Amino acid sequence: MESLQTVPARSPEAGERSGGDLGFSAPGAEDGPAVHALIAACPPLDQNSVYANLLQCTHFADTCVAVKREGRLVGWVSGYIPPQEPDVLFVWQVAVAEEARGLGLAKRMIRHILDRASCAGVARIKTTITPDNGASWALFKGLAKGLEADISDAPWFLKDKHFPNGHETEHLVTIGPFAADRRP
Numbered sequence: 001m002e003s004l005q006t007v008p009a010r011s012p013e014a015g016e017r018s019g020g021d022l023g024f025s026a027p028g029a030e031d032g033p034a035v036h037a038l039i040a041a042c043p044p045l046d047q048n049s050v051y052a053n054l055l056q057c058t059h060f061a062d063t064c065v066a067v068k069r070e071g072r073l074v075g076w077v078s079g080y081i082p083p084q085e086p087d088v089l090f091v092w093q094v095a096v097a098e099e100a101r102g103l104g105l106a107k108r109m110i111r112h113i114l115d116r117a118s119c120a121g122v123a124r125i126k127t128t129i130t131p132d133n134g135a136s137w138a139l140f141k142g143l144a145k146g147l148e149a150d151i152s153d154a155p156w157f158l159k160d161k162h163f164p165n166g167h168e169t170e171h172l173v174t175i176g177p178f179a180a181d182r183r184p
């Protein structure tokens, strides 16, 4: 498990708010309830069970990050390395509390995970995004630009074929391949 790393928020420039000190760490089971509550407060994210969040916080801790400010969880990324694709970091969910948005935190969390030893073999990022989630498209396009990598997408989980409840089609987005020296 990674040790807690406290870093100052990006200095406030034009249009940015100061975030105070943010602590980035791999999660533990004790973070499960707060992760569940943060996801619930971040529509349009799907809520998973607390049990699923606990598995993310334990089995997948090396590819997830929890960011706290004064003890409160303000940022969360869940991810994993798919068993069939050891060079891929699949980003499952990204959540930033309203109070911490606009500070570059989402992008920094993903780059923080990429910088870990657990991602030493990662050369691509994959995620899924619905067509209407503008913030998410902006986040991953900005990430691709920073990594100087190509970004592409194609429909993957289809509204009419895979979702029984009218959920929008999820596009599989791929960033990469990128070189290790393009990483943080």
Ligand SMILES: CC(C)(COP(=O)(O)OP(=O)(O)OC[C@H]1O[C@@H](n2cnc3c(N)ncnc32)[C@H](O)[C@@H]1OP(=O)(O)O)[C@@H](O)C(=O)NCCC(=O)NCCS
Pocket (backbone or CB within 6 Å): 042, 043, 044, 045, 092, 093, 094, 095, 096, 097, 100, 101, 102, 103, 104, 105, 106, 107, 108, 133, 134, 135, 136, 138, 139, 140, 141, 142, 143
């Ligand atoms: C999407 C979300 C994670 C962004 O968090 P954030 O910390 O404010 O994002 P960042 O400050 O790192 O911004 C990253 C990029 O996205 C852009 N962006 C962020 N929010 C945006 C929005 N609402 N609309 C358009 N662009 C947005 C930023 O301008 C930045 O672009 P740049 O790289 O060109 O500078 C946050 O708004 C959130 O939790 N939303 C609800 C849940 C969600 O939709 N999650 C994404 C699913 S993966």
